[in-house]
Amino acid sequence: MKFQAPKGTRDFYPAEMARRSYILDAWRRVSQRNGFEQVDGPIFESLDLYKVKSGDGIVSELFHFEDRGGRELALRPEFTPTLARMVAAQANALPKPIKWFSTPNLCRAERPQRGRLREFSQWNVDILGLDDSVTDAECIFTAVDLMSELGLTPKHVRVKISHRQTVRNILAKLGVTDADMPAAFNLLDRMDRLPREEVLTEASRIGLDELAVRMFQEFGKDKYPCDQDGVIAAIRSKLVLDRGDPSVVDFETLGTELETFGIADWCEYDLSIVRGLAYYTGTVFEIHEASGAERAMAGGGRYDGLIKMFGGPATPAVGFGMGDVVLMNVLADKGLLPDSEKVSxxxxxxxxxxxxxxxxxxxxxxxxxxxxxxxxxxxxxxxxxxxxxxxxxxxxxxxxxxxxxxxxxxxxxxxxxxxxxxxxxxxxxxxxxxxxxxxxxxxxx
RNA sequence: GUGAGCGUAGCUCAGUUGGUUAGAGCACCGCGUUGUGGUCGCGGGGGUCGGGGGUUCGAAUCCCCUCGCUCACCCCA
The missing domain is CATH 3.40.50.800 (Anticodon-binding domain)
Structure with a gap:
């Protein structure tokens, strides 16, 4: 009988382990200097915890099992539900804002491919208890700080930023009803990869006429730098939103904060960033390899409704997750992953x-x-x-x-x-x- | 879940139209120079050719199934 590591998992021999530690150490170092405290939770949770956030459809995507008492459990596929549960349980006792990070191993029952395995490490960084957009900017700063720590520059990676509420308001102006909103977000997400005719077909299905489709496509494909005066105004004129629209004001403020933090040159506005269909309520962002060759290196945003969903008090929150797999792919491609001897x-x-x-x-x-x-x-x-x-x-x-x-x-x-x-x-x-x-x-x- | 391309030593690979005990380089281990560095010389371990079945006198080689890897799709918390 010959055994091998299960599909989509990795063995870390000393050379690989040294490189992995290099990443994990950087995560911890950067987290701590940005004022985050480390937390962790169990590697398995009640299956219901994941259903609450993502619905029953999630079950086929995760490893689940029953214990001898008939309790349905699942290996954690993400950390946010655990975090939400922990915060909800002690929300009143914890000093605000809560600034936590973690580096859990996560398991997902998916078919492995480039940049995606069945077990991986993920860096989670969250700020809870404040809805000030300075915390959005601070999260993005922390992610950028890590990139910089590992030798990456704005030439290598881009932080792509959008805003859920802004996009929702634009779509509404273009004629998308609340009922069709999820489908519209989904289409926006896939627009780059779909042939033009298919975009038109799907768009008409959600009630967008010819003109609306054109505008829809236009704002979905344009990227705007964060560091120039008037870009927000340019976006606003294209996006048919009123000057006083609160989501635009919010979005605009974030741009200012990013400049203040000195990372505007890493960032760009990209309204096609959607981040699934889940629980994001405001700012959303992803970090991508600059040429777009790899899948997202990190993703996150504001999720003001989640803690309440897990039984806690209404608590504003913003955070992101960064996986080790794509990160290491990108570092290796750029020649920035040190030889194991250098980090052993x-x-x-x-x-x-x-x-x-x-x-x-x-x-x-x-x-x-x-x-x-x-x-x-x-x-x-x-x-x-x-x-x-x-x-x-x-x-x-x-x-x-x-x-x-x-x-x-x-x-x-x-x-x-x-x-x-x-x-x-x-x-x-x-x-x-x-x-x-x-x-x-x-x-x- | 769907599709494509790959599986020969730890790694990179050779192996002729099917034909004797399946090879090389690197890596690893040992020995050598009675005392100063990634040399050099000699030697060694390690492969049921991913696994199973079939065709054949005979299969690493041809066929089927299966497992795994890689890539893309679905999905992507």
Whole structure:
């Protein structure tokens, strides 16, 4: 019997794990400097939790099972329901605004393809309890901060921003009824990928006449930079909305905030961004690879109604999720995913023993380790110095400590800097191990 | 769920119209030079040719099924 990892899952051998940690560490570092606190929940939840938000249709898309008590459970396909449940349960006790992040593993019973697996990690960042658009901007800033942290630039990726309410109002002006609104959003989402005639057919089905279809297509395909005066006005004139329309004011304010945060050059308005049909109420955004080659790297927006849906008090909220799969694809394509050696823990010292005093050298190893030094040694039987130096170099050790017969008479050993090749003698007397550990433990930037 | 293209060693691949015990490079492990680095030499482990069935005297090679991978569609929280 030969076993292999289940379809759509990954094994992380040390080299892959080092790269994965590189991403997860960046997520945590960026979250924390933006003022977010880490949370987590169970990896499985009651199946109903997901039905509440997404309807019964979601069940076929997730891994679900029954426990021995007949309870219906599901592996989490997303984190937001858990977050909503947690916030709803203690809404009154939590200081506002709530700024939380998490990096859960999620499972979806989908067919794997490029950028999409059955198990993946996702970075979730949310701000709850404030409806100020500065929090929308702060979420986008945090996402951009991460991109920047990993070496990406506005040339590599674009933040595409839309506004649910603005789009809804435009569609209403064009003649779409409330009943047809979901279909209209769905069409808007797919418009880029559909042939023109099909767009026309579907548009007429939801009550859009010839002129309306043209306008519909027009605003769906145009992209506007966020950093120029008057763009909002340009959009507004095209989009037949009144100057005082609250959603436009809101949208406009966000643009100003993005400029204030200094990230307007990463962003553009793109009203074809829809984000499914779910629970978004205001700002929505996605981050894409600039050429549009990959699927979305991140997506999010404002969801002011969700906490109430989960039994909590009405709580405004904004947030986004970013998966590791597309992110790593994009980084790899741009040559920005470091080699595993560059992001793997590097030994401070490799203790080499050439004369047979194994006990002495092992004592040095354990003494250094007790003081926090990353120390390794060879398990080979050979005493050959060249071979052991090669092994030390292969694991990228900073120093080699060469223990020879002088350990007996003088308590000294050779310390060789493996990047410069310089070598000098150091004392390995018991009372001097502190000094040696301090010297070896000092990490160059 | 639908469709297409791929499955030979850990990795990249060779393997003639079906023909003896299925190969190479890299990687891994060991040994060698009585003491200074990714060399070099020698040796070693590792493959039921994804799995099952069929055709045939004979299948890595031809046919069917199945599993997996990759890509696209559906969907995308």
């Amino acid at each position: 823990p590097r030994p401070d010292v490799f203790v080499i023993e050439v004369t047979g005093y194994t006990t002495k050298s092992l004592k040095i190893v354990s003494s250094l380790r007790k003081q926090g030094v990353h120390a390794r040694f060879s398990y080979k039987t050979t005493r050959n110095l060249g071979k052991q130096l090669k092994e030390a170099a292969a694991c990228c050790a900073r120093y080699a400590l060469i223990v020879d017969e002088r350990i007996i008479e003088q308590d000294v050993a050779g310390l060789k800097n493996l990047s410069t090749g310089e070598q000098s003698d150091v004392s390995v007397k018991e009372e001097h191990m502190d000094d040696l550990a301090a010297r070896l433990g000092h990490r160059e930037p």
